[in-house]
Amino acid sequence: MAQPHRHYGLRKTFGNAPCFLDSSHFFAVRNMETQTQSSRSFAFIFPLAAGHINPSLAIARFLVQQGHGVHYLCREQMREAIEDTGAVFHSDIETQPELYAGRAPSMWGALGSLQEEHGMKGESLSQARLKLRELAVELMLPGTLRWLEKIKAQAVLCDPLINLEAPLAARVAGIPCVSLLTVAGPGGQEVAWGGVLQALGTSAEKVLQERREFQGLQDCIERLKKTYGIHLAVEDGVKPLGVFRSCLMSTLTLVTTAEFLADPMSPEVSKAYTGHDFVYLGPMLDKPGAKRAGGHKLDAAMHSGADTDATALNLARDARAEGRPLVLVSLGTIITGDHADYGWGARFVVDGQQVGISGRELCQAAWQAAFDVFGQWDPSSTQSPLILAALGPQADALEGLKVPPNAFCSPTLPQVDLLRLGVDVFLTHGGQNSFTEALSMGVPLVVCPGFADQPVNAAKAESLQIGLKVDRPMRPLEHAQADRAAYRKTAADALTKVAQDPSFKEHAMNCARALSACGGVSLASRILLDLATSKLPLQLAQAGA
Incomplete structure (x- = not known):
C-alpha cells in the first residue's frame, strides 16, 4: 500500500514561517537568519547503547562548531565519545535521583532493581522492560525536567527506542523534540520485535495481556495523566507491535538511512504513524579520527x-x-x-x-x-x-x-x-x-x-x-x-x-x-537549528499526546 509518510519535500509550518524538509538546500532562507542568531542550547538524551548514540555524535560536533551548546544526558561509559565532540556530558544517574537513589544502575535505567520491587525477578530484561517502561519514565521525569531547565534547552534530540522520558519531558516543558531513529525506518521494529519476543518464548499478545493485568502500570498511567497531562495507554508499543510512542510524541523523526533501504510497514503500523513526519538522512558520518562510543560493559567502557x-x-x-x-x-x-x-x-x-x-x-x-x-x-x-x-x-x-x-x-x-x-x-x-x-x-x-x-x-x-x-x-x-x-x-x-x-x-x-544524495549531518543539524530558533507552537510538541 502507499506510504502516507513524507520525507523530502515535506511542508510544515513552525510558528508563522514555512519550512521545507528538502535535501541539501533545506531551509536555505532560514539558514541565513540562523547564522545571525545567538547561541542555542540543545539537549541530547541517549541510552547506554553505542549503536543508538553514535549517529548523534556527528550532529553534536556540527552544532558545537557553529557556536551552539550541546548537553548530553547519558551514562558515564559514553563520556569520552561525547566530550570528543565538544558537547557537555551530564550523568543520568546524578540527574535522575528519583530513579537511581537506592537502586542499582543497569543497561537501561535501574531495571534490575525495578524488577525486584515489582516481583519480576528472573524475567528477561526485554520482557520486564515492556512492562516497567512507564514506571521507570515516571521516576525519570522530575530530574529530566529540572535538567532541561538548568541547561535552558531550546530543543531536544533523543533516541525513541529507549528514551521515552525525553519527548514526554519536552512536551511538559513546551519545547520541540526530535527523535533520531537508528533502525531502518518506522517499519524497522515490527518484524525485529516479533523475532525477539519469539526467541524469548513469548508474543505481543502475551505481553499486552500482562500489561493489562499489571495494576502498577495502570496506576502509573493514571498518575502521569493527572500530574503532567500525559496520555499513555497499555497498548503503547505492543499494539501495533513496533510503533513507538516516542516518535508519535516528537515533533518529527529523523531516520539514519535512505528511503530505498527502509523496511516496509504493515497497514497497521502505517496507520498508527499517519500524520507523523519522517525525514530520511542517510548515514551519519563523523569527521575522520572522531571517537565512537563502544563496549556495552556495566562496570566501565573499554576503549582501544x-x-x-x-x-x-x-x-x-x-x-x-x-x-x-x-x-x-x-x-x-x-x-x-x-x-x-x-x-x-x-x-x-x-x-x-x-x-x-x-x-x-x-x-x-x-x-x-x-x-x-x-x-x-x-x-x-x-x-x-x-x-x-x-x-x-x-x-x-x-x-x-x-x-x-x-x-x-x-x-x-x-x-x-x-x-x-x-x-x-x-x-x-x-x-x-x-x-x-x-x-x-x-x-x-x-x-x-x-x-x-x-x-x-x-x-x-x-x-x-x-x-x-x-x-x-x-x-x-x-x-x-x-x-x-x-x-x-x-x-x-x-x-x-x-x-x-x-x-x-x-x-x-x-x-x-x-x-551520497542524502542530507546527512548537515540536514539533521539544520532541522534542529530551525526548531530551536522558531517559536514552535506547543500543540506541535504535544502531537500524539
Whole structure:
C-alpha cells in the first residue's frame, strides 16, 4: 500500500514561517537568519547503547562548531565519545535521583532493581522492560525536567527506542523534540520485535495481556495523566507491535538511512504513524579520527585508545599502499557486551529452554572463520590480506582461538575511518549503523546477525546482492557444539565467495552512489537549528499526546 509518510519535500509550518524538509538546500532562507542568531542550547538524551548514540555524535560536533551548546544526558561509559565532540556530558544517574537513589544502575535505567520491587525477578530484561517502561519514565521525569531547565534547552534530540522520558519531558516543558531513529525506518521494529519476543518464548499478545493485568502500570498511567497531562495507554508499543510512542510524541523523526533501504510497514503500523513526519538522512558520518562510543560493559567502557586506533589505521594505510586486501571484522557492541538477553553469555530461550549458540560462541566461530579464510600469511606476497578485528570488551574474547600473524585484534577499532580507506570484505553483525556505513563506502558484506533488526538487514544484504548472510543456529542446546562447527564453516564459505565475486562490490557501489544524495549531518543539524530558533507552537510538541 502507499506510504502516507513524507520525507523530502515535506511542508510544515513552525510558528508563522514555512519550512521545507528538502535535501541539501533545506531551509536555505532560514539558514541565513540562523547564522545571525545567538547561541542555542540543545539537549541530547541517549541510552547506554553505542549503536543508538553514535549517529548523534556527528550532529553534536556540527552544532558545537557553529557556536551552539550541546548537553548530553547519558551514562558515564559514553563520556569520552561525547566530550570528543565538544558537547557537555551530564550523568543520568546524578540527574535522575528519583530513579537511581537506592537502586542499582543497569543497561537501561535501574531495571534490575525495578524488577525486584515489582516481583519480576528472573524475567528477561526485554520482557520486564515492556512492562516497567512507564514506571521507570515516571521516576525519570522530575530530574529530566529540572535538567532541561538548568541547561535552558531550546530543543531536544533523543533516541525513541529507549528514551521515552525525553519527548514526554519536552512536551511538559513546551519545547520541540526530535527523535533520531537508528533502525531502518518506522517499519524497522515490527518484524525485529516479533523475532525477539519469539526467541524469548513469548508474543505481543502475551505481553499486552500482562500489561493489562499489571495494576502498577495502570496506576502509573493514571498518575502521569493527572500530574503532567500525559496520555499513555497499555497498548503503547505492543499494539501495533513496533510503533513507538516516542516518535508519535516528537515533533518529527529523523531516520539514519535512505528511503530505498527502509523496511516496509504493515497497514497497521502505517496507520498508527499517519500524520507523523519522517525525514530520511542517510548515514551519519563523523569527521575522520572522531571517537565512537563502544563496549556495552556495566562496570566501565573499554576503549582501544588513540594509540591503538592509530596503529590500526597505519597498518591499513600500509596494506592499501602495498595493494594488499583489507578485511574488517566487527560484530557490534551488544552481542560482545554484558546484555543479559543478547550479550556475550546469553542464549535465546524457547518454551523455557535455552537454544542455539551463545553470543560468545557466535562471535568466536565467526572470528575463527575469518582467520581460516584470510590467515594465510606470506610476507613476500602482495596478496596476503590484513585482517582487522574489533573484539569488544570481554577479557576472554580470543580464548581458544588461533590468531594468524596477519591479524590485528583490539577491543574497538575506528570503523568508519577504516571503511573510508577501502575495505574489501566486512564481516559484520548487520547492525543498522554498520550496515549503512559500509554501504555508503561501497563495501561488500558477510552478515552474521545476532538479534532484533540484524537478521532483517542480513536478508536485505542478500536481496540487494551486496553480500551474504550466515543465520544464527537455533536448535536445542545439545546440538550447540555441532552448530558452532557448522556455523564456522558456513561463515568461511560466505567470506570466500564474497571476496572472490566482484559483483558484490559492484552492487555495493551502486548503493553508495544512492546514499551520497542524502542530507546527512548537515540536514539533521539544520532541522534542529530551525526548531530551536522558531517559536514552535506547543500543540506541535504535544502531537500524539
